[in-house]
Amino acid sequence: MNIKYLALETRRVIRAPRFLIFTVGFPVVFYLLFSNLYGNQGGAAEQAATRAWIMAGMAAFGALTAAVSTGTRIATERGAGWQRQLRLTPLSGGAYLVTKALVGMLVSVGPLLLVCAVGAATGVRLDAAAWAQLVIGTWLGLLPFAVLGVLIGQLSTPDSVQPIGSATFMLLSIGGGLWFPPELMPTWLNRLAHVLPSFWYGGIGRDAVGHQGVTMQTVLVLGVWTVGLALVAARRYRADTARV
Amino acid sequence: MTTRTQQAGTPGAVASGAAVALAGLRKHYGEVRAVAGIDLVISPGEVVALLGPNGAGKSTTVDMMLGLTRPDAGEVRVFGQQPRDAVTSGTVGAMLQAGALLDDATVAETVGLVAALHRAPMPVGEALDRAGVADLARRRCGRLSGGEKQRVRFAVALVCDPDLLVLDEPTVAMDVAGRRGFWQAMHAYTETGRTVLFATHYLEEAENYADRVVLIRAGRIVADGSVAQVRAAVSGRTVRAVVPGATEPALAGLPGVTNVQLRAGRAVLHCADSDATVRALLAAYPDAHDIEITSAGLEDAFLALTGNPEEHR
Secondary structure (H helix, E strand, C coil): CCHHHHHHHHHHHHCCHHHHHHHHHHHHHHHHHHHHHHCCCCCHHHHHHHHHHHHHHHHHHHHHHHHHHHHHHHHHHHHCCHHHHHCCCCCCHHHHHHHHHHHHHHHHHHHHHHHHHHHHHCCCCCCHHHHHHHHHHHHHCCHHHHHHHHHHHHHCCCCCHHHHHHHHHHHHHHHCCCCCCHHHCCHHHHHHHCCCHHHHHHHHHHHHHCCCCCCHHHHHHHHHHHHHHHHHHHHHHHHHHHCC | CCCCCCCCCCCCCCCCCCCEEEEEEEEEECCEEEEEEEEEEECCCCEEEEECCCCCCHHHHHHHHCCCCCCCEEEEEECCECHHHHHHCCCEEEECCCCCCCCCCEHHHHHHHHHHHCCCCCCHHHHHHHHCCHHHCCCEHHHCCHHHHHHHHHHHHHCCCCCEEEEECCCCCCCHHHHHHHHHHHHHHHCCCCEEEEEECCHHHHHHHCCEEEEEECCEEEEEECHHHHHHHCCCEEEEEECCCCCHHHHHCCCCEEEEEEECCEEEEEECCHHHHHHHHHHHCCCCEEEEEEECCHHHHHHHHHCCHHHCC
16 A cells, blocks of 8 residues: 555545535535525424434435545546556556545545534534544445445446446435435335445434434445445456456 | 567577567467567667557557566566566556546656655656656646657656666657657666667657667568668668760669669669669769769668558658
């Protein structure tokens, strides 16, 4: 692992206007929008609970977007010949992919913390344990999505990667109940949602604001997804290098 | 038609002490034979041009030398190492064709990153200086001109402080001034005793900057030697003179003449032995004048040896 490489990659992502607008800006705007639309009903306690729920959803959405879209940059870099250039350095292909996933994890901290900060500034009150679960738990739960981004980057072309990446994080966040509560989903969708890693990932924040801990099942499902996706990515990587 | 100044390794055996040793190298892409058996030994300190028309197999050969492509058969050694090991140890630096820069990273970041990945790089500032891009250090790569990009890629190739520098069509996007600047930078580097192999289809570059020219065509080496030797491989000189009263058959009968063109009293004689021709010409036509003797350029050699008519204008 090369720290300087990790640092440059992270810097490249976070200074891109697209990242700042869509990945960091949008979740904050949506939080403010939704919390003003729905967060003024009922008593003070109910209002605070609704706002907390929306904040958890949008923080998770922003972080998920950041994690997935970072890995998808791989497709663009391959198209530009940058991967070939890197193959003329001691950096191994495996280290390149692992770095991309780590960068995805690092840059997700931005939208995650920012949405939570705006939430705290607009009346969301949680105890320390709930904040910790919401921020740290959600962040750790991102791991399968960072790997998924890498896999999408490996599988797609520079032209197709944008729509594939966007469709992926939109479907995952809607199906994962980050935009509206899973209880409001039709039964079939709710059942389907349970298969998605994003349902369990979103559950970490939902449970935090609902004063519940992280279940073993959540850890297990996300762990299995991470390992499964990593295996597919590794397999794909070996196929790529064998073709040389 | 192959002339060699260096004794190439016999296939299967890889010369020791060579900067580059290729033995029996072959690569097929489906039905296409990109490289059809190349043996080449380059000694440390040589500046070698790999010259050939597009599609001759230059880039495939370079890719195999760098471990980017695996040969179907044959062996590659770079300073005695396998290509990947040579890359990892920073023994070889390369400038690839096309792309290979990140539009959103600055010049200094890009070169700095490659330096950080290598084990014993030269200082980033030095690489930028040598490539003549120090004044562009803070510019994003996406905002560079074609020639500037090439020089940044040269800096990327240099920064690992390699013993062997491999350049694939290095000046392809450059204007005349850019090209001159690039080769000046290159020359400064080769004066430190480094080995350079560059692929090009510009004859002029091979003629001006290489100690040795390896002509490649349809995946094979068709000539290998100094510029003078490769030129001589197509042998001969051209004698031009105004010869009053001469006829083509008469001129063709002179010793050493291989081909005659006569237009308005002005003769162009292609000769295998121009000295003999001129002596006989003056004996037969004492008032022949404006005599000019030129040797065939590398361009003629190139056309003669790579001879695919539609490749040439």
